[in-house]
Amino acid sequence: SQQGEEDPQALSIQEGENATMNCSYKTSINNLQWYRQNSGRGLVHLILIRSNEREKHSGRLRVTLDTSKKSSSLLITASRAADTASYFCATDVSGSEKLVFGKGTKLTVNP
Amino acid sequence: DGGITQSPKYLFRKEGQNVTLSCEQNLNHDAMYWYRQDPGQGLRLIYYSQIVNDFQKGDIAEGYSVSREKKESFPLTVTSAQKNPTAFYLCASSTGQGLPEAFFGQGTRLTVV
Numbered sequence: 001s002q003q004g005e006e007d008p009q010a011l012s013i014q015e016g017e018n019a020t021m022n023c024s025y026k027t028s029i030n031n032l033q034w035y036r037q038n039s040g041r042g043l044v045h046l047i048l049i050r051s052n053e054r055e056k057h058s059g060r061l062r063v064t065l066d067t068s069k070k071s072s073s074l075l076i077t078a079s080r081a082a083d084t085a086s087y088f089c090a091t092d093v094s095g096s097e098k099l100v101f102g103k104g105t106k107l108t109v110n111p
Numbered sequence: 112d113g114g115i116t117q118s119p120k121y122l123f124r125k126e127g128q129n130v131t132l133s134c135e136q137n138l139n140h141d142a143m144y145w146y147r148q149d150p151g152q153g154l155r156l157i158y159y160s161q162i163v164n165d166f167q168k169g170d171i172a173e174g175y176s177v178s179r180e181k182k183e184s185f186p187l188t189v190t191s192a193q194k195n196p197t198a199f200y201l202c203a204s205s206t207g208q209g210l211p212e213a214f215f216g217q218g219t220r221l222t223v224v
Contacts, residue, residue: 009151031211042117042201042215043154088153090213097142097161097207098169103153 005102006089012108019076021105023089024069032065033090034074037104043088046074079109114138117202117216123224124189124196132187132219134202140214142207143185147171148199148218157200160185161207189221197223 007022023032031050035043049056049065049072056063062075076083086104093100115136124130134143142161146154156169160179174193179185185204189196199220203213 033212035213035215040199040218040220042217043203043213044215045212048212092211096167097205097211098156098159098167099144099203099205099211099213100156100170101146101154103151 006087006105008105009103010106010108012110013079014110015079015081017079017109019079019083019107019109021074021087021107023072023074023102025072025089025091025102026070027091027093029067029091029093031092032063032072034061034063034072035088035090035101037086037088039085046087076107079107081109081111083107083109115202115204115214115216117200117219119219120217122219122221124221126223127191129188129190130221132189132200132202132221134185134187134216135183136185136204136214137183138204138214139182140204140206141182142205143179144203144205144213145169145175145177145185145187146201146203148201154201157187196221 033048034046037043047058049063060077065072086106088101088104090101118133144159145157155171158177160166176188201218202216205213
């Protein structure tokens with residue numbers, strides 16, 4: 001079973017626009033993370049938000065977390081063609097080191 | 112350079128054969144993970160290990176086996192019992208001590224021929 005579910009599955013935007021991806025999860029968590037994957041490559045960690053945080057920023061990335069709704073969003077501002085990739089949320093399962101990923105959102109940024 | 116290395120990048124297996132995928136890290140991480148990625152299904156956890164000589168099954172462990180004899184190494188064997196092994200396999204590691212950021216290898220693409 002997968003803990004996180006990203007929405008939408010695919011997103012296509014123009015360069016300069018903002019991209020918003022959402023993640024919902026099922027059980028209590030300690031942390032939620034977002035990763036990026038370029039086609040055929042390994043994943044790269046983008047940002048981590050702890051369960052007691054509501055919002056976090058890193059460069060053009062903004063992550064929010066709503067533990068009451070068990071959901072998170074990733075906003076990429078002023079998108080670039082180089083942002084084209086798949087984005088995954090990952091959650092740890094409380095009480096273990098198990099790290100569980102969602103199915104991902106495939107983002108295409110058109111020049 | 113510190114990092115996590117998977118080999119080989121591409122692997123072809125005949126039906127009925129066992130194959131072993133290598134994963135080595137020099138990050139001094141305690142926790143290591145194996146994931147399988149199929150198109151449209153994201154990453155599914157096969158096995159994970161929090162410490163040397165200990166490992167736990169993930170969500171899709173059937174047909175796979177692992178060992179963790181050294182901190183640096185976490186090889187994955189895809190056995191003949193795995194009926195649909197063609198997939199992209201990703202290995203990851205993390206400190207496993209309240210800092211769960213995972214570092215990934217570049218993956219091994221396994222194809223059954």
